[in-house]
Amino acid sequence: MIALIDCNNFYASCEQVFQPQLAGKPLVVLSNNDGNVIARSSEAKKLGIGMGVLTGSVRGFVRSHELQIRSSNYALYGDMSSRVMETLEELLPNVERYSIDEAFADLSGLSRARMLELCQHVRHRVQRHTGLQVSIGVAQTKTLAKVANRLAKRRPELSGVCIGTETESFGRILEQMETGDVWGIGRKISRKLTGFGIHNAKQLRDADPVWIKKQFSVVLMRTVLELRGESCLKLEEPEESRKSLMCGRSFGKPLKELEDIRPALTHFVQNAVTRLWKYKQATSALTVYLSTNRFRKNIAQRSVSASVELSATDNLILLNAAAQRALEQAFESGFEYHKVGVLLHDLVSVKNIPASLFETESGIKNSPELMWAVRKINAKFGRYTVASASVSGSSDWRARSKFRSPAFTTCWNELPLVQA
DNA sequence: TCTGGGGTCCTAGGACCC
DNA sequence: TCTGGGGTCCTAGGACCC
Numbered sequence: 001m002i003a004l005i006d007c008n009n010f011y012a013s014c015e016q017v018f019q020p021q022l023a024g025k026p027l028v029v030l031s032n033n034d035g036n037v038i039a040r041s042s043e044a045k046k047l048g049i050g051m052g053v054l055t056g057s058v059r060g061f062v063r064s065h066e067l068q069i070r071s072s073n074y075a076l077y078g079d080m081s082s083r084v085m086e087t088l089e090e091l092l093p094n095v096e097r098y099s100i101d102e103a104f105a106d107l108s109g110l111s112r113a114r115m116l117e118l119c120q121h122v123r124h125r126v127q128r129h130t131g132l133q134v135s136i137g138v139a140q141t142k143t144l145a146k147v148a149n150r151l152a153k154r155r156p157e158l159s160g161v162c163i164g165t166e167t168e169s170f171g172r173i174l175e176q177m178e179t180g181d182v183w184g185i186g187r188k189i190s191r192k193l194t195g196f197g198i199h200n201a202k203q204l205r206d207a208d209p210v211w212i213k214k215q216f217s218v219v220l221m222r223t224v225l226e227l228r229g230e231s232c233l234k235l236e237e238p239e240e241s242r243k244s245l246m247c248g249r250s251f252g253k254p255l256k257e258l259e260d261i262r263p264a265l266t267h268f269v270q271n272a273v274t275r276l277w278k279y280k281q282a283t284s285a286l287t288v289y290l291s292t293n294r295f296r297k298n299i300a301q302r303s304v305s306a307s308v309e310l311s312a313t314d315n316l317i318l319l320n321a322a323a324q325r326a327l328e329q330a331f332e333s334g335f336e337y338h339k340v341g342v343l344l345h346d347l348v349s350v351k352n353i354p355a356s357l358f359e360t361e362s363g364i365k366n367s368p369e370l371m372w373a374v375r376k377i378n379a380k381f382g383r384y385t386v387a388s389a390s391v392s393g394s395s396d397w398r399a400r401s402k403f404r405s406p407a408f409t410t411c412w413n414e415l416p417l418v419q420a
Numbered sequence: 421t422c423t424g425g426g427g428t429c430c431t432a433g434g435a436c437c438c
Numbered sequence: 439t440c441t442g443g444g445g446t447c448c449t450a451g452g453a454c455c456c
Binding site: 099102185187188217 | 455
C-alpha cells in the first residue's frame, strides 16, 4: 500500500502560519513578476478565484472581500517543505519526496486500523512541527493514492485521511471523476479520450490496455493498469538524484542589449550552481535559453537556445564563462527579450568523477579551495554575498515582487517578531 | 498594466552503421 | 527502371506534473 501525503494549499498556508492576521482570510500568492495567481487559500477558492488567473482580474476582491495578496516567497516555502519532509521521514518508512509539498511512502504490511492510526499521528506531528495541515490518501498504487488523497481533502468526515483497501470501492468514485482529474492525464489526452467516448475515470479504467497503448502511449496504459490496482509506478529510491537542473526567470522589463542580459544570466547560473553543490553533483552540458514575450503578439518573436559541452565540472567560474559564451551565440539584436535561463544537464554525482577529469584545459584553473570558500561564505551570509562580477550592474532584469513577505525562516534580518 | 518556474519521461525521426 | 532493412544512438519536442 502506498500513501500520498500532501500539504493543503501549501504556499498560502506557509504565508498564514507566519502572518496570523491572514488566517481565515481569502489569500492568493502570485507568480514571479506578480503576473498571475499560483496559489489560493481555501477562502479564496470559495470566492471562485481560479488557478492561474491574471492578477488584474482579482483586484476587485481586495475591496469587496478583503482579499490578501502576497508575491511568492520561495525561500520560505522551500524551508517549510524541508521541515515537513524531515518530519515525514522520522515517522514513515521509504519516503519519496515527490514535489515541494507532496511525498509518497510505503505502508505495506500494516493493518487498516494501524494505517489509520499512523496517518493521523503523522498529521498531528506535522501540524505541531510546522503549523501546516496535510491530507493523506492510501491505496494499492500511486495513481489510486492520488484519488484517495483527493477524497481525504474533499470529505470533512474523513478528518484528512482516506484509506482505500479494495479496488472495488473506487468504482463509484472514479465514475464521478473526469479523466482530466486523473494523475498523468492533462488537457490534450483528456480531449482525445472524449473523442473515443471515454468521459470518466471508470470508463478509462475499464478500457482495453492494449488498445490504449496503441492509440495513445505506454504511459497512459500504465495509468489504466494503476487504476485497476496493478502497480506500475514504483517508489523512487532516495539516493537516485536529479538528472537536470534549471534556473531562469522573466525580466521586470524587456531587455534589448546583450550587456543588460548578462548580469541576469550570471545570477541564474550562480543560483543553479549553488543547487548543484548542495546535491554534490557536476554537469557536463549546459544550455542557455533566451526568448521574447510570447504573449505580446505585436512584437517580433524569437526563442532560441545554445548549448555547450564541457568535461564534468561544478566550477562556478567555468560554468558562468560557458553560459556567457552560449548567450553570445544565441543572442541577436533587434528583439525585446523577456526571459533568460540556464539548464544544466547530464548531471553526475561528484564522487563518480575521477579527479583527473576535474582538471581543465582552458585558461581558468579549477580551484576547489576558491569554490569551497565561496560556498561557505554564501551559506553563512546569503546566496549572493560573493558573486561573479557581472551579477552587479544593471538590475533592470529583476522581477517585480511588490507583495513579498519576509523570509521568516531563512534570513536573520527577517525573523518574525514575537510580542510577549 | 499583468501572462511562473522547475522538473520527468516518452516518442518520432534523422544520422549512421553493417 | 530498379535503388534493403534492421539496429542503435542522439536530439528536439510534446505531454504531463506540481
